[in-house]
Each structure stands twice: as C-alpha cells, then as structure tokens.
Amino acid sequence: MSYDADELGWFGDFGGRFMPEALVAALDELTEAWRDAMADPGFVADFEAILREYAGLPSPLYEAQRLSEKVGVRILLKREDLNHTGAHKIRNVLGQALLTRRMGKHRVIAETGAGQHGVASATAAAYFGLDCTVYMGAVDTRRQALNVARMNLLGATVVPVESGSATLKDAINEAMRDWVASVDHTAYLFGTAAGPHPFPSMVRDFTRGIGDEARQQVLDRFGRLPDAVAACVGGGSNAIGLFTAFLDDEAVAIHGYEPGGEGVDTPRHAATIHAGDRGVLHGARTYVLQDEDGQTIESHSISAGLDYPGVGPQHAHLAATGRATYEPVTDTEAMDAMALLSRTEGIIPAIESAHAVAGALRLAEGLRETKGPDATILVNLSGRGDKDMGTAMEWFGLGETAAPQAAPEEDAR
Amino acid sequence: MSVRAAFDRCREEGRAALVGYLPAGFPDVDGGVEALRTMVEAGVDVVEVGLPYSDPVMDGPTIQAAAQQALEGGVRTRDVLRTVEAVASLGVPTLVMTYWNPVERYGVERFAADLASAGGAGLITPDLTPDSAADWIAAADAHDLDKVFLVAPSSTEARIAMTTAACRGFVYATAVMGVTGARTTTSDLAGPLVARTRAATDLPVGVGLGVSDGAQAAEVAAYADGVIVGSAFVRTLLDAGSDRRAGLAALGDLTRDLAAGVRRG
Numbered sequence: 001m002s003y004d005a006d007e008l009g010w011f012g013d014f015g016g017r018f019m020p021e022a023l024v025a026a027l028d029e030l031t032e033a034w035r036d037a038m039a040d041p042g043f044v045a046d047f048e049a050i051l052r053e054y055a056g057l058p059s060p061l062y063e064a065q066r067l068s069e070k071v072g073v074r075i076l077l078k079r080e081d082l083n084h085t086g087a088h089k090i091r092n093v094l095g096q097a098l099l100t101r102r103m104g105k106h107r108v109i110a111e112t113g114a115g116q117h118g119v120a121s122a123t124a125a126a127y128f129g130l131d132c133t134v135y136m137g138a139v140d141t142r143r144q145a146l147n148v149a150r151m152n153l154l155g156a157t158v159v160p161v162e163s164g165s166a167t168l169k170d171a172i173n174e175a176m177r178d179w180v181a182s183v184d185h186t187a188y189l190f191g192t193a194a195g196p197h198p199f200p201s202m203v204r205d206f207t208r209g210i211g212d213e214a215r216q217q218v219l220d221r222f223g224r225l226p227d228a229v230a231a232c233v234g235g236g237s238n239a240i241g242l243f244t245a246f247l248d249d250e251a252v253a254i255h256g257y258e259p260g261g262e263g264v265d266t267p268r269h270a271a272t273i274h275a276g277d278r279g280v281l282h283g284a285r286t287y288v289l290q291d292e293d294g295q296t297i298e299s300h301s302i303s304a305g306l307d308y309p310g311v312g313p314q315h316a317h318l319a320a321t322g323r324a325t326y327e328p329v330t331d332t333e334a335m336d337a338m339a340l341l342s343r344t345e346g347i348i349p350a351i352e353s354a355h356a357v358a359g360a361l362r363l364a365e366g367l368r369e370t371k372g373p374d375a376t377i378l379v380n381l382s383g384r385g386d387k388d389m390g391t392a393m394e395w396f397g398l399g400e401t402a403a404p405q406a407a408p409e410e411d412a413r
Numbered sequence: 414m415s416v417r418a419a420f421d422r423c424r425e426e427g428r429a430a431l432v433g434y435l436p437a438g439f440p441d442v443d444g445g446v447e448a449l450r451t452m453v454e455a456g457v458d459v460v461e462v463g464l465p466y467s468d469p470v471m472d473g474p475t476i477q478a479a480a481q482q483a484l485e486g487g488v489r490t491r492d493v494l495r496t497v498e499a500v501a502s503l504g505v506p507t508l509v510m511t512y513w514n515p516v517e518r519y520g521v522e523r524f525a526a527d528l529a530s531a532g533g534a535g536l537i538t539p540d541l542t543p544d545s546a547a548d549w550i551a552a553a554d555a556h557d558l559d560k561v562f563l564v565a566p567s568s569t570e571a572r573i574a575m576t577t578a579a580c581r582g583f584v585y586a587t588a589v590m591g592v593t594g595a596r597t598t599t600s601d602l603a604g605p606l607v608a609r610t611r612a613a614t615d616l617p618v619g620v621g622l623g624v625s626d627g628a629q630a631a632e633v634a635a636y637a638d639g640v641i642v643g644s645a646f647v648r649t650l651l652d653a654g655s656d657r658r659a660g661l662a663a664l665g666d667l668t669r670d671l672a673a674g675v676r677r678g
Contacts, residue, residue, distance in 0.1 A: 008544075018513050020471050021542050022565035022587055024572065163477050169468060176470040181591035183567065280514040281468065283540075293490045294518025296467040 003247045003314070003323060009197020009284075012320060015313035017196040018280045023176075026183040031198040033103050038205060043102065047206075050094050054127065055084040057091070057209065061217035066344045071361060072368040073375040076226065078214045080238065080382045081349065087383030088210055088238045089120040093189055095206030097124035100187040107131040107186040111175040113140055113168035114304030114387065115147025117191035122156035124189070132156040135174045137167040140304065147387065165298050168308055172282055192235025193312035196283030200240075200312050207241030214378055215245040226378040227371060228253040228363055232355035233326060234270070234306030236315045238382035243324060253325070256315060257359035259301030260328030270299035271328040272311040273319045281310040287319075302331035302391060303351035305383070333358040335395050338385065350383035351391060357381075415559050416459050416506040416534050416582045420617035420638055423458055429634035429675040431456060432619055433668065434510060434643035436463035437496040438488025439479040440650065444657060446499045448650060448664055453505045455665045456672030459639065460500050461537060464493045464511035471512075471539045473594030475644040478651060490519050494531045501532030508559060508582070510537040516549070525552035535559025535582055543579035550579060561585050564610055566602040577614035583639060584610055588622040595644045596623035604636050626667075627674030634678020642671055 009015045017027060037043040051057040059082050064075045080088040093110075100108055108130050112118030118134040125132030134151055138160040141148050151158050164170035172195075179188045193203040211229075218226055229246055231239035233256040246252045261269030269275065272287045279288035281296060289297040289309035299309040318324035334351055337358035342348045349357060360379045367375035385392070393399050423430040433452045439445050449460055465480035465488055472480070493509060501507040509528060516524045516536070528536070535558040541549065543562050553560045559582030564573050567590065577584050588603030589596070600622050610618045619639030624630050626645070633640045649667050653660030 016545055017542075018540050018545055019542070020540055020565070020587075021563045021572070021576065022567055022590060024542060025565075025567040025569060163474070164467065164481065173468050173470045177473070177592045180471070183590065277518075280517055282470075288514070290514070290518060292518070294466075294515035295484065296514075 001321070003318060003321070005197070005201050005314070009201060011314045011317035014286050014316040014320070015197060015200055015284050017283060018285065019196045019283045020180065022180050023183060026179070027196055027198065033099060034198055034202045037099055037102060043098070047095055047098055050098065051091065051209065055090045055094060057083060058213040059083055061214055061221065064345050067341065070344060071364040072373055073364045073377060074373070075360060075364070076218060076376060076378045077347070077381045078210060078242065078378065080210060080380060081347070081353065081384035085120050085123050086386065087116055087120070087350065088207060088241060088380070089117055089191070090123070091209055091241070092191070092203050092206045092237055093117070093120040093124040094127070096187065096189045097128045097130060100130060101128050103187065105185055105187045107133070107182065108189050109133045109135065109175050109178050109182070109186055110189040111135045111168065111171040111191060113137070113171070113307060115140065115144040115151065116305055116383065116387065118156070118158070119147055119150050119154070121189045122151040122154035125156060126154045133178065134158050135161050135171040135178070137165070137171050138162045139166040140168070144304070167298070169296060192237040193240045193314065194235045194282060194284060194286065194310055200284065200314055203237050204240045204244060204314065207237050208244040210238065210241035210380060211243060211245030214242065218376070218378060222376065225249055225252050226376040227367055228255055229378045230255045230257065230356045230360045230363060231380040232257050232306060232352045232382065233273070233311060233315055234259065234308050234352065235310070236312035238380055240312060240314055242380040243318070247323060254318070254323060255359055255363060256324055256326040257329045257355045258326055259303055259306035259355060260330040261300045261302070263330055264328050268300035269328065270301045270307050270309065272309060273315060273326040274328050284313045286313045286316045287311055302334065303355065305350065305352040306355065327359065329355045329358045337361060338392065339396065347381070348385035349381055350385050351388045353380070353382045414506055414534055416508060417617070419458050419506050420583055424638065429637055429678055430458040430617070430619070430639040431630070431672050431675045432459040432461060432639050432641040433457035433646055434461040434463060434641065435646055436465045436476065436479050436483050437493040438465055438483030438486055439647070440482065440657070441486050442488060442492045442496060446496055448661060449496070449500045450503060451661045451664050452646065452668050453500065453503050455668035457505065457668055460505050460507045461510045461643070462493060462496050462500065462507060464490065464509055464515055466512040466515060469512060471592055473592040473644065475595070475647050475651065476593050479647045490515055494527055497528065497533040498531040506534040507532070508534050508537050508561060510539065513538060513541045521548045522552045525556040525558055529556040529558055533558070535561060537561040537585055539563060543576055546579070553581070563587050564606065566590055566606050570609065573609055574613045577610060577616060580614070580616055583617040583619050584614060585641070586610055586618050586620045586637070588620050593621070593644050594623050595625035595648060603633065607637050624671070627670035627677070630671045630674030631677040634675040640671070640675050
C-alpha cells in the first residue's frame with residue numbers, strides 16, 4: 001500500500017490544492033523546482049552538508065535509562081532538541097531556503113505561532129542572505145516577546161496580525177495575502193507539513209531525516225526495530241518526519257499524539273483528527289475543527305506549537321487507512337510528562353514534545369504487559385523547553401526559591 | 414437564471430455590466446438585503462452575495478472587517494441563501510461568492526439545490542479552481558447554475574483555456590496580483606489578461622481590481638464586459654457606521670456614479 005501522494009498531491013481523499021488561481025503558477029513552479037532539486041545529487045549533498053556542519057545533525061539517539069526503568073520498557077529519544085535553534089524545524093527551513101536560493105528568489109515570508117518557525121526561518125534567511133518577513137498573530141507577539149526579539153536580532157521583520165483571532169491561522173492567512181502580491185520574487189516558507197500541494201510532501205522530504213536517521217541508529221545500537229514510534233502532531237511536520245521511515249515496517253506501530261487541551265469533551269482542545277471533521281483549510285482537504293457551517297473553530301493547547309485547527313493531509317490519510325493511530329494528550333498529561341522527563345533524565349522538553357513523551361508513557365503500560373522489558377518505544381523529542389519556561393513557571397508555580405513545594409513528579413501519572 | 418443574459422443585454426446597450434458585491438449579514442441580514450436593494454435600484458446589473466468565512470485569504474482589510482462583523486453578528490449559511498432569495502426576487506441575477514469549505518460542509522449537492530431553489534444564478538469560487546472542482550461542476554450542471562472561476566495575470570495560456578472551458582455565466586479576471594481592496598490606480602495587467610482570456614472564450618469577461626469610482630469604472634469598461642466592485646461598496650457602509658440611512662444614501666450615490674462610468678467606457 002502506498003502512503004504517499006499522487007502527482008497532484010492527493011493522499012487518498014486528503015490533500016490536493018484548494019487555492020486561488022493567482023497562486024497556482026507559483027505552486028506549480030515550486031513543485032517542479034522541488035522535484036528537480038530532490039533528483040539532483042548536488043542539491044541533496046548541499047542540504048546534507050548544511051545540516052551536518054551548521055545545524056549539528058544527525059541528532060543523537062539517546063536511551064533514557066532512568067525513565068525506561070521507571071516505566072518498564074525501553075524508551076529511546078531522538079534528540080531533535082539538540083539541533084541548532086532547538087528543534088526539528090531547522091531541517092525544514094534550511095531545505096526550503098536552499099530551494100529558494102536555487103529558484104533565484106531573494107525574499108522569504110513565513111507564518112509563526114509561538115515564534116519557533118519564525119525564528120528558524122529568520123535563521124535560515126540570515127544564513128543564506130535572504131530578506132525575511134514573518135507574520136505572527138498580534139496576541140502571540142505579546143505572549144512571545146522574546147522570540148520577536150530573536151527574529152529582530154536575526155534581521156527579520158515581524159508583522160503583527162490583528163485580523164480574525166490574531167493567532168497562528170490568521171498569520172497563515174496574512175502570509176498568503178502577502179504571497180499573492182509578491183510571488184514573483186518571494187518564497188513562502190511554510191512551517192508545517194500542511195497547506196496546498198506541494199507543501200505537505202516537500203516539508204516531509206525535508207524533515208524525514210528524523211526517522212531515516214533514527215531507524216538506522218536503532219538498528220545499529222540494538223539490531224532491531226522499535227515496537228512503536230511516537231510523536232506529537234500539531235500541523236505534523238516532526239511526526240511525518242519521524243513516521244515516514246517506518247511506514248513500510250508493518251511490525252512497527254505508529255502513534256501520533258494530538259493536543260487534547262483541557263479535554264476533547266470540552267471546546268478547548270486542538271485534537272483535529274480525533275475530534276474534527278473532514279474539510280478544507282489553508283489549501284488542503286484534511287481534518288478541521290469547524291462548526292456546523294464550516295467556519296473554523298479556534299483551537300486551544302497549552303503548547304503554542306500545536307495550537308492549530310487543521311492537520312497535515314498525510315496524517316489524515318494515515319489515520320483513515322489505520323496505518324497510524326492518533327490520540328489526544330491533555331495539557332495536564334503533557335505538563336506532567338514535561339516535569340517527569342526533566343527530573344528523571346535532566347532533559348527539559350518543549351511542551352509539544354512532552355505530548356509525545358506522555359503518549360509513550362501510556363503506550364509503555366500496554367507494551368510492558370504484552371512484550372516485557374525489551375519492548376522499545378522511539379519518541380521524537382522534537383524540541384527543547386527553554387522557550388516554555390514562562391508557561392512552566394505559571395503551571396507549576398516555579399521560581400519561588402524560598403517556598404517549599406510538592407514535586408510535580410509526584411502526580412506525574 | 415444565468416447571469417449571461419444580463420451581460421448580453423448590457424452588450425446590446427453598448428456598455429459594460431456593473432457587478433456589485435456585498436457580504437451577506439453585513440451590517441446584519443436585513444440591513445444587507447436593504448443595501449443590495451439600494452444598489453440594484455441605483456444601477457447594479459449583477460449581484461454577488463459574499464458568504465462570510467473565518468479565513469478569507471483572498472480578501473483585504475475592508476472585506477475582512479465586514480465579514481468578521483457579519484460572523485460576529487451570527488450570520489449563517491442559511492442567511493446567505495435567504496439574502497440571495499430576497500435579492501433575486503428583485504429580478505437581478507444573483508451569484509454567491511464563497512470560499513470553498515462552507516459549501517463542502519453544507520453538502521455540495523445540497524447547496525446547489527438550495528441555491529437554485531432560492532433563485533440564485535450560481536457561484537463564484539475564489540479558492541476553487543476547475544481542476545479541484547469535480548463535485549461542484551457536477552452539481553452546478555445538474556441544477557443549471559453558473560460556474561464562475563477566476564483567471565489571474567499569472568495564469569498560463571493552458572490554464573486560461575482550461576478555466577474558461579469550465580466557466581458558465583462569465584469569467585472573473587482578477588487583474589491585480591493581490592488581495593481585494595480599493596486602489597487609486599488601475600492595473601496595467603488587466604488589459605492584457607482580458608485580451609488573453611478573450612482569445613480563449615466567447616464568455617463575457619468581468620474585471621475585479623479595486624475600482625472605487627465612476628472614472629475608474631469607465632476606464633475598465635473600455636476593455637472589459639463587466640466591472641466588478643466590492644470593497645468600495647463595503648467601505649461606504651463601514652464609513653457610515655451606525656447611521657444606516659446615510660449609509661444607504663451614500664451607497665446609492667456611489668452606485669449611480671459607477672453605473673454612469675460603465676456607460677462612458
């Protein structure tokens with residue numbers, strides 16, 4: 001069975017291209033340039049060299065021994081948090097920016113939620129000497145002032161978006177509006193494996209190194225494949241980057257963890273596949289959080305990087321075919337996992353990645369029963385948690401050195 | 414009733430058609446109907462009723478603001494159909510202009526059936542191109558509805574041919590590379606795009622590029638079959654604020670100015 005898209009970007013019933021005619025020529029040009037580049041050994045070699053020498057890849061595979069002992073199965077972490085700029089996202093932006101340069105364009109635009117993709121885009125633009133404009137919801141620019149400052153220092157212009165809900169989806173709308181007017185000299189560095197064809201496939205190609213590297217690292221270290229792989233899914237770029245290498249390994253279970261927010265039985269979550277319906281958002285047919293009339297519903301997650309009311313169409317297809325399983329993880333479960341990993345392994349994960357860790361803890365219970373202590377779960381630790389310390393301080397009441405307090409690990413179940 | 418008849422009548426009169434847009438539910442459902450009636454009485458030949466959508470990627474700030482106000486006021490898809498019914502009953506051909514997801518959510522076949530029974534002429538689909546529109550094309554054909562797709566300055570000849578072959582009613586030429594909104598200068602991309610479109614089809618070609626007064630309308634009418642005006646109407650109502658009587662009066666004045674313009678071109 002093929003889990004890939006056809007020529008027009010359809011993953012089964014999902015994906016495609018629902019876009020204004022004005023952008024079709026640009027998307028066709030991008031599709032052709034991307035296919036040419038991926039078939040050009042020179043481009044691939046350049047990309048790999050930049051990832052190695054500039055971004056610090058391949059990222060290590062780390063056996064989390066104390067955590068493994070605690071949960072009774074082997075937990076392996078793919079340490080994307082150690083990449084330059086602190087997350088898997090550097091792979092995507094360096095790939096797209098390298099392609100931009102190859103296409104002879106000199107300006108890039110990007111959308112960002114919490115600012116991680118914006119910072120990564122500004123970084124790639126600085127590296128390649130490109131002009132960079134980042135659209136960011138006005139609400140988010142206030143919540144994430146530090147990331148705005150990082151983008152400014154890297155030479156990017158940050159444009160606050162006041163329209164709609166003034167968050168990530170509106171930043172995407174505004175970036176598309178810019179692109180319609182600037183497409184002759186501007187590339188849109190889309191931040192996740194969603195949107196119109198070719199973005200879902202192209203972003204996957206640039207992030208699939210996560211799984212390709214990890215699969216080989218697990219084989220080299222343990223002489224076998226993991227029983228399960230786990231990643232968090234917002235738009236889904238880190239997850240598709242991990243999953244792709246394992247799609248044809250039928251014995252490997254594939255698990256995506258969606259932001260369950262305050263619970264999927266409340267209106268405040270972003271569990272698109274689990275609780276959304278089929279629809280069209282930002283150029284692709286996928287699962288969408290929408291009301292009875294097809295108006296997009298605002299999503300909620302404690303993790304800004306997962307707070308998106310759509311999801312990449314290949315994930316929709318993997319869910320519909322049953323190849324991958326998607327379950328929600330609540331804010332509370334994710335924050336508990338964040339604390340647990342911090343205290344057990346000395347690794348502070350991004351809250352996004354903490355969703356994957358929480359999911360792995362859930363998986364471990366079942367696998368321990370069926371396969372015993374040799375059972376192995378590979379988790380994509382997609383980013384580091386420094387950016388989330390404000391949220392963590394508020395959630396756990398941290399930073400009050402004098403006041404004794406309960407260890408959050410105590411209720412990490 | 415196809416909008417084609419209205420374009421043909423204008424052509425017989427030796428002029429371009431004036432196509433006027435307002436989103437449904439703005440300032441509220443009844444107020445929107447009243448505004449469209451004012452526009453029709455003052456000389457709009459074809460009406461486009463916008464379906465307000467949460468994520469309007471092709472619209473500039475003016476239409477975004479109106480759509481958001483309509484959504485905050487609780488406008489529903491059924492209110493859009495109610496607006497169509499009220500306007501079409503005035504005898505003017507009435508299209509719905511909509512982003513795709515609300516139609517898919519309503520059910521493509523059901524939407525086509527309900528639009529036809531409301532007296533609507535068809536759909537303009539800014540984010541749906543014919544190569545992604547198999548369901549809509551089938552439903553439109555089954556219910557005898559117009560399919561208005563867009564061409565753009567960046568469209569290749571092959572895409573213009575493919576797009577115009579799928580259109581019924583007229584062809585919508587987006588003659589600037591950019592979002593909707595009134596502009597002070599007309600585009601030098603419009604004339605060539607209309608010429609390329611004409612080379613591919615006998616359908617009328619309507620041009621939307623931010624026309625905001627009679628002089629601009631006359632300029633566009635010189636080379637196009639229809640002059641499409643949206644943001645300028647919306648802006649007029651937004652500027653009038655809560656003074657609805659003044660808003661309608663200004664809307665009537667603007668329409669008369671534009672209607673004179675399409676007759677000068």
